[in-house]
Structures are given as C-alpha cells and as structure tokens.
Amino acid sequence: MDESTILETRDLNLWYGQNHALIDISIRIPKNRVTALIGPSGCGKSTLLRCFNRMNDLIDSSRITGEILFNGNGIHDSLADVYAIREKIGMVFQKPNPFQKSIYENVAYGPRIHGVREKKALDRIVEESLKSAALWDEVKDRLHEPALALSGGQQQRLCIARSLAVEPEVILMDEPCSALDPIATAKIEDLIIRLARNYTVVIVTHNMQQAARASDYTGFMYMGKLVEFDMTTKIFEDPGEELTENYITGRFG
Amino acid sequence: MKKEQAAPVPFPGFGRLRRSGTRIGLISAGAKRQLVDRIVGKLLLFVALFAIVTVFFIIVFLLRDGYQIVLETGAWNFLAGQDWNPAGQNPAYGVLPLIVGTVLVTALAMAIAVPLSIGTAVFTAEIAGPRTRSVVKPAVELLAGIPSVVYGFFGLILLTDWIRIAFDQPSGSSWLAGSILLAVMAIPTITSVAEDAISSVPREFREGSLALGATHWQTIKNVVVPRALPGISAAIILGMGRAIGETMAVLMVTGNAAVIPDPITDVFSPVRTLTGTLGIEMGEVAFGSTHYHALFGVAVVLLFITLAINSASRIVISRIQGPQGTARPTAHRALVAAASRIAHAVSAPFGGVVSPRTSQRCAFFLISLSVVIVLAALGMILFGIVVNGAGAISWEFLTGSPRDLGRAGGIFPAIVGTFYLVGGGLAIALPLGIATAVYLIEYTAETPLTRSIRAAVDLLNGTPSIVFGLFGFAFLVIFLNFGISLIAGQITLGLMILPTIIRTTEESLRSIPGSLREGSYALGATKWQTISRVVLPPALPGILTGAILSIGRAAGETAPIMFTAAIFSSRYLPSSLTEPVMALPYHLFVLTTSIPGASTQSYGTAFVLLLLVLAIYLAAILVRRRYNREKVM
Numbered sequence: 001m002d003e004s005t006i007l008e009t010r011d012l013n014l015w016y017g018q019n020h021a022l023i024d025i026s027i028r029i030p031k032n033r034v035t036a037l038i039g040p041s042g043c044g045k046s047t048l049l050r051c052f053n054r055m056n057d058l059i060d061s062s063r064i065t066g067e068i069l070f071n072g073n074g075i076h077d078s079l080a081d082v083y084a085i086r087e088k089i090g091m092v093f094q095k096p097n098p099f100q101k102s103i104y105e106n107v108a109y110g111p112r113i114h115g116v117r118e119k120k121a122l123d124r125i126v127e128e129s130l131k132s133a134a135l136w137d138e139v140k141d142r143l144h145e146p147a148l149a150l151s152g153g154q155q156q157r158l159c160i161a162r163s164l165a166v167e168p169e170v171i172l173m174d175e176p177c178s179a180l181d182p183i184a185t186a187k188i189e190d191l192i193i194r195l196a197r198n199y200t201v202v203i204v205t206h207n208m209q210q211a212a213r214a215s216d217y218t219g220f221m222y223m224g225k226l227v228e229f230d231m232t233t234k235i236f237e238d239p240g241e242e243l244t245e246n247y248i249t250g251r252f253g
Numbered sequence: 254m255k256k257e258q259a260a261p262v263p264f265p266g267f268g269r270l271r272r273s274g275t276r277i278g279l280i281s282a283g284a285k286r287q288l289v290d291r292i293v294g295k296l297l298l299f300v301a302l303f304a305i306v307t308v309f310f311i312i313v314f315l316l317r318d319g320y321q322i323v324l325e326t327g328a329w330n331f332l333a334g335q336d337w338n339p340a341g342q343n344p345a346y347g348v349l350p351l352i353v354g355t356v357l358v359t360a361l362a363m364a365i366a367v368p369l370s371i372g373t374a375v376f377t378a379e380i381a382g383p384r385t386r387s388v389v390k391p392a393v394e395l396l397a398g399i400p401s402v403v404y405g406f407f408g409l410i411l412l413t414d415w416i417r418i419a420f421d422q423p424s425g426s427s428w429l430a431g432s433i434l435l436a437v438m439a440i441p442t443i444t445s446v447a448e449d450a451i452s453s454v455p456r457e458f459r460e461g462s463l464a465l466g467a468t469h470w471q472t473i474k475n476v477v478v479p480r481a482l483p484g485i486s487a488a489i490i491l492g493m494g495r496a497i498g499e500t501m502a503v504l505m506v507t508g509n510a511a512v513i514p515d516p517i518t519d520v521f522s523p524v525r526t527l528t529g530t531l532g533i534e535m536g537e538v539a540f541g542s543t544h545y546h547a548l549f550g551v552a553v554v555l556l557f558i559t560l561a562i563n564s565a566s567r568i569v570i571s572r573i574q575g576p577q578g579t580a581r582p583t584a585h586r587a588l589v590a591a592a593s594r595i596a597h598a599v600s601a602p603f604g605g606v607v608s609p610r611t612s613q614r615c616a617f618f619l620i621s622l623s624v625v626i627v628l629a630a631l632g633m634i635l636f637g638i639v640v641n642g643a644g645a646i647s648w649e650f651l652t653g654s655p656r657d658l659g660r661a662g663g664i665f666p667a668i669v670g671t672f673y674l675v676g677g678g679l680a681i682a683l684p685l686g687i688a689t690a691v692y693l694i695e696y697t698a699e700t701p702l703t704r705s706i707r708a709a710v711d712l713l714n715g716t717p718s719i720v721f722g723l724f725g726f727a728f729l730v731i732f733l734n735f736g737i738s739l740i741a742g743q744i745t746l747g748l749m750i751l752p753t754i755i756r757t758t759e760e761s762l763r764s765i766p767g768s769l770r771e772g773s774y775a776l777g778a779t780k781w782q783t784i785s786r787v788v789l790p791p792a793l794p795g796i797l798t799g800a801i802l803s804i805g806r807a808a809g810e811t812a813p814i815m816f817t818a819a820i821f822s823s824r825y826l827p828s829s830l831t832e833p834v835m836a837l838p839y840h841l842f843v844l845t846t847s848i849p850g851a852s853t854q855s856y857g858t859a860f861v862l863l864l865l866v867l868a869i870y871l872a873a874i875l876v877r878r879r880y881n882r883e884k885v886m
Contacts, residue, residue: 055771055774058770060698083778083779086775088777090775090776093768093775097766097771099769099791101790113776114777163775166776
C-alpha cells in the first residue's frame with residue numbers, strides 16, 4: 001500500500017466501562033479511497049469508526065489509549081479542537097437522522113454554525129451539496145418542505161448532503177444502508193463510489209457484497225481486533241487469514 | 254493563552270467556509286465557541302442549583318418556626334397528643350387527630366379512586382375505539398383542570414347536602430364528603446399516568462397472547478396489566494400524594510372538628526386534616542405565638558409525610574424497574590404475584606364456572622361502569638356550576654368592583670389580580686425551569702450533583718401547595734418584609750409551578766432522539782449550538798404545553814396566595830408589586846365560607862374561574878394536537 005494516508009491509528013485500545021471493545025488496532029486509511037470495515041456484530045467496527053471523529057467522547061464510560069492521527073496530527077492532542085475535527089471528518093449514521101427542519105435548513109445547518117451567513121453563499125452550498133448527494137433533482141422544487149416528509153432513502157442522501165455541506169475531507173458511514181430497501185441501497189452505493197473521487201470514505205457494513213462492490217480497501221474485524229486489512233480484491237479473493245476466509249464465505253457470523 | 258492561540262494550527266487552511274475575521278482578538282473561532290459552551294454550561298448549572306437552594310430554604314424556614322413547638326410542649330405531647338385546641342382556656346397542641354384525619358380521608362379517597370381510575374385507564378387504553386377515547390380522555394383531563402376551590406365550593410353547596418339527605422345525617426360535612434371529593438380530584442392523576450403505562454406496553458405482547466387464543470380480557474389481565482404494573486403503582490402513589498397535599502377542597506367539606514372518629518369507621522364523623530388546619534388557622538394566628546409555632550410544626554409533619562410517600566414511590570419504582578428499566582428483579586415478581594392473587598380472589602366466585610367469554614363480558618361491564626361514574630362526576634360538577642353560575646354573569650359582574658362584602662358589584666379586580674399573579678409566577682418559573690431542565694438533560698451525566706438536583710425537584714413537586722403558602726409567608730412576607738403583596742404571591746406561585754415546568758421540559762427534551770444530537774455533533778457543532786438549534790426547536794411545543802398547564806394550575810390555586818398576596822374585597826387594583834391583590838380563587842373561598850347571602854356571586858365567581866382555567870387547558874390541548882399532527886407528517 002503506497003497510497004497517502006489520511007487517517008491512522010496506532011495501538012488503539014478502547015474500553016466501555018469494563019468492556020475492552022477495541023484491542024491494539026493499528027490501521028492506515030488511504031486518502032480518496034473507499035475503505036470498508038466488515039465483521040460480525042459486536043466486533044468493534046462501529047466503535048472504531050466513532051473513534052475517528054471522537055464521537056465516543058459523548059459516551060461517558062469510554063476510555064481510550066493509543067494514538068489516532070488525522071493528516072499526521074493527533075486528534076486527542078491538547079491542541080486539537082474537537083469541533084474542527086468533526087467538521088473535517090463527517091459522519092452518516094445507520095438510521096437517517098434529518099433534523100426537524102426543512103430540507104434547505106438541514107443542509108444549511110452545518111455552514112451556518114460554522115459562520116456562513118450570506119444567503120447567496122448558503123444557497124450555493126445547499127445546491128452543490130444536494131447535487132453531490134444525487135438528491136437535487138428530486139427536491140429542488142420543494143426545498144422548504146419538512147425533511148421528514150422524504151422517503152428513507154432520500155433522507156439518507158439528505159444526511160449525506162448535510163455532511164458534505166461543511167466540506168469534510170473524510171466521511172464516516174455507519175451501516176448507511178441497513179435501514180433502506182435494495183433500490184435506495186443501490187443509489188447510495190453508487191453515490192459512495194462517486195464521492196471517493198473527492199473524499200475519503202470509511203464505511204461500516206454488514207453486507208459483504210456491498211463491501212466487495214463499493215470499496216477499494218477492506219478491514220476485517222473480529223472480537224475487537226483488526227484481523228486483516230488489505231485491498232478489497234485481495235481480501236475477497238485470497239484472504240491471508242483463515243478467520244477472514246471463514247467469515248466471507250459465510251461459515252460463521 | 255497558549256492553547257487558545259494555537260488551537261487551529263493542527264488543521265490549517267479551512268476551505269471556503271472559514272470567513273476571514275473569525276479570529277476575535279487572540280481567541281480563535283474554535284476556542285471562542287468552546288468558551289461560549291463552557292460559560293453557558295456554568296450559567297445553567299448555577300440556575301439548576303436554584304432548585305436545591307429553594308428546597309433548603311423551605312426546610313430551614315419551616316424548621317426555624319416549627320422546632321419551637323417541640324421545645325414548648327415536648328415532642329411526644331405534640332406528635333401523640335390527642336387534643337388539638339389552640340383557642341381553649343388551656344391550649345392543647347396535639348396533632349394526632351389531624352394525622353388520623355389525614356390518613357382516614359386519604360385512605361377512603363384512594364379506595365374509591367383507585368378502582369375507578371384503573372378501570373378508566375384500561376378502558377381508554379385497551380377497549381375504547383378512537384372515537385370514544387377522544388371523548389373520555391379530554392373529559393378526564395378536564396377533571397384535572399378544575400381548581401380545588403371550585404371542587405370545595407361544589408362539595409360545600411351540593412355534595413354535603415346530598416350526603417345529609419341521603420344518609421339522614423345532621424350534617425353532611427364529613428370524612429365521607431372529603432374522601433369523595435379527594436377521590437374525584439385524584440382520579441385524573443392516577444388515570445392518566447396509569448393509561449400511559451398501559452399504552453406503552455408493546456403491541457407484540459398483546460398479539461402474542463391473542464395468537465394463543467386468549468380473550469381480550471385474559472390478555473389485559475394476564476399480559477398487559479402485569480407488564481404495566483410499575484407504572485400503575487407509580488400512578489397510585491402520585492394520586493395519593495396529590496390527595497394528602499390537598500387543602501382547600503378538604504377544608505371546605507370535612508367539618509373540621511379535630512376529633513378521631515368514634516367508632517373509627519364512622520364515615521359520617523367530621524374530621525380535620527393537617528392541611529385543613531393550616532388553611533383555617535394560619536390566617537388568624539398571632540405571629541410568633543405558641544400557636545404559630547404549632548402550625549409550622551404541623552407543616553413540618555405534613556412535609557415529612559409527603560416526603561416519605563415520595564421516597565417510597567421512588568424506591569418502589571426503581572426496585573421494580575431495575576437499573577436498565579428492563580431487568581425484572583424479585584420486587585416486581587412479588588408485586589405481580591400479589592396483584593394476580595387479588596385478581597384471582599376477585600374473580601374466583603365466578604372464575605371456574607363461567608366461560609372466558611362471559612367473564613370478559615362481566616369485566617368489561619365493570620370497567621365501563623367505572624368510566625360512567627367518572628364521567629357522571631364531571632357532568633354533575635360542570636352542570637351544577639354552569640347552570641347556576643351563568644345566570645350571575647352580567648356586564649357589571651365582570652367589569653365592576655365588589656360592594657357590600659362581595660354580595661353585590663363585580664369581580665373585575667379579582668380577574669385582573671389573577672392574571673397579575675399568574676403572569677408574574679410564570680415569568681419567574683419559566684426561565685428557571687427551562688434552564689434547569691436543559692442542564693439536567695443535556696449538560697451532565699448522572700453525578701451526585703444532578704441526583705440531588707433531581708431529588709430537590711421531586712421534593713418540590715411533592716410539596717403541598719399550602720406548605721408553599723406557609724413558606725411564602727415566613728420567608729417573603731415576614732423575613733424579607735415584603736408584607737402581604739403581589740410580589741410575594743407571584744414568587745410563591747412561581748416556586749410552586751417550577752417543578753412542573755422542569756418536569757415537562759425534561760420530558761420533552763428526552764423525547765428528542767439522541768440521533769439528532771449525534772447528527773449535529775458530527776457536523777462539528779458545539780453543545781450549545783446543538784441544543785439551541787436542533788434540540789430546543791422541536792421540543793418547544795412540549796415545553797409550551799407544560800407551561801400552559803402550569804398556568805392553569807397557578808390560576809386555580811388558593812392555598813399559596815391566601816397568606817402571601819390575597820385580600821378579600823378591594824375596590825382598586827394594586828398599583829405596585831408591594832400591594833396586596835384580589836384573586837378569583839381566594840374570592841370564591843371567602844364568599845363561600847364566610848359571607849352569608851352571597852350564593853349568586855359565589856356561583857358566578859366559580860363559573861368565571863372555571864371558564865378561565867378550562868380555556869387555558871383547552872389552549873394546551875390545541876397546542877399538543879397541532880404538534881402531534883406535525884410530528885405525524
């Protein structure tokens with residue numbers, strides 16, 4: 001792997017109370033690529049994802065050791081601004097979570113809290129973001145209707161647009177399609193592949209076909225450990241570990 | 254300072270979003286936002302501590318005047334003395350008859366209210382169709398909205414009369430009258446909490462039982478109610494707290510003789526409760542006398558009893574629910590076992606012989622009967638007051654000042670005074686309450702501090718309104734030397750509704766899903782940005798509903814204002830905050846109990862007060878309905 005690295009963990013350990021959820025994780029996430037994290041339920045893949053933008057800060061019992069670097073800077077350094085980190089490393093959640101606002105206000109929320117006030121600038125950001133999220137054509141005539149009136153798949157693309165609106169470098173996706181039907185899922189997968197031209201995407205998924213279709217790199221996690229991390233083609237065609245092979249061939253999990 | 258200057262360095266060159274000039278002085282944008290966040294957090298903490306301080310002050314001021322009675326008469330003579338006679342030749346200050354009176358009145362009231370309430374709750378949650386429900390539910394809520402002084406008025410004029418005639422007694426003012434009235438007042442509390450508990454039982458449980466061929470009634474009895482039992486227990490305890498703390502209605506109908514009924518089951522005997530004693534005697538007592546201290550001693554006893562009930566309820570609920578809310582430890586099993594034993598005992602006579610279908614028919618008949626009784630009670634009260642009160646309404650009555658001790662003239666100063674009192678109370682309680690709730694829900698994890706704030710809020714919530722009245726008198730009127738004044742009444746009412754506002758705000762903040770907060774944080778929003786822009790706006794209708802409901806409660810309350818703010822008959826409106834004020838509930842109370850020959854005016858005042866409070870409740874219901882419609886969309 002000679003790609004340039006955007007996110008990196010070194011000997012990362014995490015506990016939720018007594019539960020040792022992540023064990024000695026060292027991973028390098030390549031820039032402008034799609035990286036998938038797969039593994040059985042409870043293996044720690046979502047936990048790892050939430051480490052990258054310090055969402056685990058919100059869980060009181062969590063404790064962390066080791067290092068996480070974003071563009072070479074430690075995100076837990078005393079100098080690091082957690083809000084700026086989350087601005088640069090966006091997140092899309094398992095269930096679509098649009099705010100109880102209009103479609104427009106949902107997308108404009110991020111830029112607004114980061115200080116953009118001019119109407120024109122906001123209009124432009126909203127349009128660009130919705131276009132990038134392949135939602136613009138469906139909603140351009142009803143931007144001021146409530147976001148909750150959209151379908152589940154549209155809501156999820158709106159959430160992607162919302163995270164694009166603050167210009168992140170990385171987008172973390174936590175099983176973004178698990179609440180969606182196959183057609184909406186296909187649209188989101190399409191979108192993920194296109195987003196990788198300009199952004200780094202890290203996606204947690206239960207769906208192995210999805211990982212195979214949409215990602216460039218895949219990490220397999222099991223019981224809090226990163227078992228194997230490599231090119232997706234390598235993982236799926238010629239895995240280095242027996243455990244990985246057993247999992248992707250459906251022998252357990 | 255080093256940290257603040259250097260903060261942006263690890264992530265230089267933010268894109269087009271970073272406007273130039275976001276640096277203010279030496280503080281970078283990120284550090285500035287964090288600073289705002291920290292300041293807001295500290296401010297909210299400061300406000301939240303107010304609840305603890307209030308509780309502390311209430312206890313200190315009650316004890317300050319109350320402990321002296323123990324010095325003067327001895328603790329045993331005070332608590333176990335069988336004679337309460339402060340005005341006699343040899344004044345006696347034994348509170349035992351008052352404690353017994355309180356216990357008796359409350360116990361009988363609960364015996365009446367619990368079956369009716371649970372029947373009504375089961376009916377609305379399980380049996381009624383949407384149409385019937387949309388009639389029964391608001392009707393029960395309406396019952397909650399009727400001010401206690403209006404209940405007292407109804408009880409004194411009509412209920413005691415019926416009891417006197419129906420049971421051929423010399424006087425209808427009795428234990429029974431007090432208990433019936435308290436039961437009607439406790440029914441809405443028990444019903445609505447129990448109904449919430451029953452409705453929140455997941456549908457799968459019902460379907461699982463029905464799919465096995467159980468009848469609807471078997472499902473309710475064996476699956477739904479056991480599952481909802483913790484909530485139902487909480488409902489009963491809450492209702493009991495409400496009954497024990499009630500002053501005005503009880504005072505007006507129980508006859509107020511400080512005797513222990515002989516025999517103890519004589520429901521036609523007059524009794525006197527702790528609250529009633531305070532309501533009657535506090536207004537006439539000489540400041541600083543032994544009698545004065547004895548009354549504060551009574552208030553302390555009352556506070557202790559309500560405190561004991563509240564902590565009992567919290568222990569019961571936490572035992573039953575367990576730490577995760579899902580665990581079902583032994584306490585819950587024991588409770589379910591006890592409840593099913595009672596159910597079996599009740600249904601035993603016809604259980605074995607009768608087919609499930611017939612027993613369902615019997616059960617549903619009894620349940621419907623309880624609903625009919627509740628609705629009939631509401632109907633009688635409304636009918637009695639509307640029919641007699643509407644005739645008293647005239648232009649002069651609404652816009653004039655009272656003449657001849659309220660026997661003639663109008664009630665305009667009382668209407669305006671009520672608005673002054675309620676408006677002031679709300680202006681005090683709303684900001685404090687919302688800030689406290691935001692702090693409790695959003696800013697802290699469970700720490701000893703938040704636990705004590707919550708405990709203080711619970712304590713305030715369970716404190717009887719008459720105790721607020723005494724505190725307002727001792728602290729505001731006497732200690733701070735405000736005198737009987739508008740401001741003293743506003744502060745007392747504000748403190749009284751504070752816990753309601755905190756609770757409802759907490760409730761509506763909790764209903765905002767955590768995923769919305771995460772969505773906002775993931776965009777780099779600070780805590781305060783997340784709260785003010787993502788969490789509060791959708792929570793607002795719920796907060797508003799809570800505020801309106803507490804307005805309704807404050808408008809109908811008599812006990813907190815009668816020693817702090819209210820005067821009976823005044824031609825004028827107060828021209829400043831330090832003057833006393835007329836108020837509708839107090840006006841009605843005095844007219845009914847002390848002024849002979851003013852029954853038309855009494856009915857008129859009760860009607861206006863009822864109308865006012867019901868209009869406020871109607872507003873709350875409309876707000877909620879509109880909000881629900883938006884949520885569905």
